[in-house]
Structures are given as C-alpha cells and as structure tokens.
Amino acid sequence: MSLRFEHETQPQRVLFGSGSAAANVADEVERLGATAVMVIASETERAFTDRLAADIPVALRYSDIVMHVPVEVADRARAAAAEHGVDVLLCIGGGSTTGLAKAIALTTGLPIIAVPTTYAGSEATNVWGLTDGGMKTTGVDARVLPRVIVYDAALTVSLPVPISVASGLNALAHCVDSMWAPRADPIDAALAAEGIRALAAGLPRIADDPTGLPGREETLIGAYVSAVAFASAGSGLHHKICHVLGGMGLPHAPTHAVVLPYVLALNAPDAPAAADRIARAFGSETALAGLQALRRRLDAPRALRDYGFDEARIPAAVEAILPVVPDTNPAEVTARDLHRLLHDAWEGADPR
Numbered sequence: 001m002s003l004r005f006e007h008e009t010q011p012q013r014v015l016f017g018s019g020s021a022a023a024n025v026a027d028e029v030e031r032l033g034a035t036a037v038m039v040i041a042s043e044t045e046r047a048f049t050d051r052l053a054a055d056i057p058v059a060l061r062y063s064d065i066v067m068h069v070p071v072e073v074a075d076r077a078r079a080a081a082a083e084h085g086v087d088v089l090l091c092i093g094g095g096s097t098t099g100l101a102k103a104i105a106l107t108t109g110l111p112i113i114a115v116p117t118t119y120a121g122s123e124a125t126n127v128w129g130l131t132d133g134g135m136k137t138t139g140v141d142a143r144v145l146p147r148v149i150v151y152d153a154a155l156t157v158s159l160p161v162p163i164s165v166a167s168g169l170n171a172l173a174h175c176v177d178s179m180w181a182p183r184a185d186p187i188d189a190a191l192a193a194e195g196i197r198a199l200a201a202g203l204p205r206i207a208d209d210p211t212g213l214p215g216r217e218e219t220l221i222g223a224y225v226s227a228v229a230f231a232s233a234g235s236g237l238h239h240k241i242c243h244v245l246g247g248m249g250l251p252h253a254p255t256h257a258v259v260l261p262y263v264l265a266l267n268a269p270d271a272p273a274a275a276d277r278i279a280r281a282f283g284s285e286t287a288l289a290g291l292q293a294l295r296r297r298l299d300a301p302r303a304l305r306d307y308g309f310d311e312a313r314i315p316a317a318v319e320a321i322l323p324v325v326p327d328t329n330p331a332e333v334t335a336r337d338l339h340r341l342l343h344d345a346w347e348g349a350d351p352r
C-alpha cells in the first residue's frame with residue numbers, strides 16, 4: 001500500500017537564545033500590542049520573573065499554580081484575568097505554569113507568550129488539561145497553543161538535576177509515544193528520532209555540569225521537537241497510562257520517567273521499524289537497551305511506589321486505562337498486560 005497521511009504543523013513563533021529572554025519577551029509583548037500583561041509564574045521563579053517583567057506593561061502577577069490544573073484553580077485565575085482587563089498571558093515556568101495559562105486561554109482566547117523552564121514541552125502543543133475530583137480531562141483547542149515560545153537555557157540552570165532528569169525523560173516519552181500514537185506519521189517519527197538523539201546527548205551533560213549551557217540548550221531543543229512530534233501524533237499508550245496515574249495524584253514527570261521502559265518493552269516486539277529507529281537514535285543495539293543505559297547514567301526515577309502510588313490502586317488504574325488504549329497500539333493490550341505492567345512499574349522491576 002502506498003504511503004498516505006495528513007500532517008498539521010502548529011503555527012508558532014519560536015525564539016531561542018540563552019540570556020535573551022527579557023529582550024525577546026519585551027519585543028513579543030510589543031509585537032502583540034499588549035497593554036495589560038498577566039505574568040504567571042510561581043514564587044520559585046521569582047528572581048528571573050522580575051527581570052522578564054521589568055520592561056513590559058504588567059497588569060497582574062499571578063502565582064497560584066497547582067500541577068494538573070484543578071478546575072477551581074483555573075476558575076480563580078480566569079476571574080483574576082477578567083478583573084484586571086488582561087490582554088496577553090505571559091507564563092514563565094514548567095508545564096504546570098503553562099497549563100494554567102492554557103486554562104485561561106481556553107475560555108478567553110487570550111494569546112500566550114510561553115517561557116518554559118522545564119522540558120515538559122507543553123508550550124509546543126495545543127493540548128490543555130484540567131483536573132476535577134481525581135479525574136484528569138484533556139482536550140485539544142487551537143486557542144491554548146502559545147503564540148510565541150521564548151526559550152532561554154539560562155533560565156533552566158536552576159532546575160535541580162533530579163527534576164531535570166525526570167522532565168527530560170518526560171520529553172523522551174513524547175518521542176517514543178510519537179512513533180506509534182494514533183496520528184503518528186513519518187514527519188513525527190523524524191522529529192521524535194531527533195528528539196531522542198538530542199535528549200540522550202543533552203541530559204548526561206546536565207547531570208555532569210548542571211549549570212553549563214550546552215547541555216541545557218541541547219535538552220531544550222530536544223524537548224521542543226519532542227513536543228512538536230507529540231502534538232501531531234497524539235497520545236499513545238504511554239500517555240494514556242500516565243494520564244490516568246496523574247489524575248490519581250502522581251507527579252507528572254517522574255511518573256513518565258518510571259513508566260516509559262515498561263511501555264517500550266511491551267510495544268517494541270510488535271513495532272520493529274519504530275524500535276529500530278529508536279535504537280538508532282540512541283546509538284544502541286536495541287531501543288530498550290538504549291533507554292535503560294540512559295536511565296542508569298542519569299539515575300532516573302525507578303518505581304511508582306517511590307512517588308506515593310499504592311499497590312492496591314492498580315486494579316482501579318487498569319480499569320480506567322483499558323477502555324482508552326488506542327486502537328493503533330502496536331501490541332494488543334489486555335487487562336492482564338496492564339496489571340503486570342503497572343505492578344512492575346510500581347515495584348521498579350526489570351521491564352519484560
């Protein structure tokens with residue numbers, strides 16, 4: 001059969017430059033004609049937020065940020081934006097901060113300038129997420145895609161190595177899942193392969209030299225291309241699993257970091273071309289060997305039980321995941337497979 005696919009590229013401006021964030025943000029605020037900017041950033045990011053906000057018309061600074069964006073947190077932020085007549089959202093931080101800006105944009109259509117400080121990649125997707133009573137809902141909407149991304153690796157040197165590692169493996173999960181997600185196409189695969197290469201090169205450099213810019217820059221570019229691939233390919237099995245676990249209260253990046261080898265071990269035998277591509281991107285004999293070698297090198301998160309996941313919740317997680325397993329998943333997936341996968345991930349067993 002001949003090759004057929006539909007690919008959509010998300011319209012975004014991307015500005016990359018270490019040490020250039022403040023100037024780039026000021027230019028972009030002007031370009032958008034903003035007069036009342038809502039600066040969304042947590043207190044952790046206060047020092048560089050002050051610098052980035054210095055030359056722009058700030059209407060409101062906002063720091064009530066919670067991972068996975070509970071609906072009540074979103075509602076408070078939307079009300080604050082309306083009260084202050086905000087016309088542009090500037091978010092500076094990780095995926096949780098970007099997620100709050102997206103929640104506001106979803107109902108207001110306000111443009112977002114995103115300044116990412118982790119490797120989550122949310123800034124490059126049109127996917128939003130909200131949590132309500134332990135259930136995480138995600139959706140796709142053009143309004144939540146940031147108009148502009150301002151990347152500055154100098155803003156990421158303060159990200160502690162363990163968080164950098166977990167976040168970088170979250171980006172790597174975007175790449176792996178993009179090989180077989182429902183809308184995966186050859187463009188996504190090419191971006192994902194480059195993402196794996198860049199992340200596998202950049203992350204060890206961060207571990208060795210956390211304040212050095214070259215490793216941070218390489219990882220940041222890797223995170224961007226991973227997210228671009230993911231935005232196009234959609235959520236594969238790995239993201240479906242992590243999505244359910246996230247709704248159950250598990251932390252986003254470490255959960256992705258733990259679960260990824262188990263999904264790769266499950267799917268690789270039924271997706272030989274993708275597995276070969278992943279292996280080549282790692283420069284390794286097999287896809288799993290490449291991932292595991294990187295994980296060992298980085299002392300990556302190992303077990304879900306280390307992040308507060310109770311073994312007794314595995315059946316509930318299986319029940320929630322089974323109906324959302326994508327039809328396109330290379331391996332057929334039964335409740336028994338999911339139970340085994342989650343149990344192995346819970347205790348940090350070797351993937352099989």
Ligand code: NAD
Pocket residue numbers: 042044045067068069093094095096097099117118119120121122123125126127128129155156157158159160163167170246252253
């Ligand atoms: P996060 O945003 O919660 O950040 C993790 C921690 O790192 C926080 O404590 C934060 O304050 C700290 N931090 C961030 N930047 C820092 C810096 N430069 N220096 C020091 N500390 C810093 O976590 P995350 O993993 O970036 O994002 C997770 C969230 O993003 C989840 O809610 C997830 O669902 C969402 N997400 C969404 C998409 C999407 O496409 N919609 C993609 C990926 C992640």
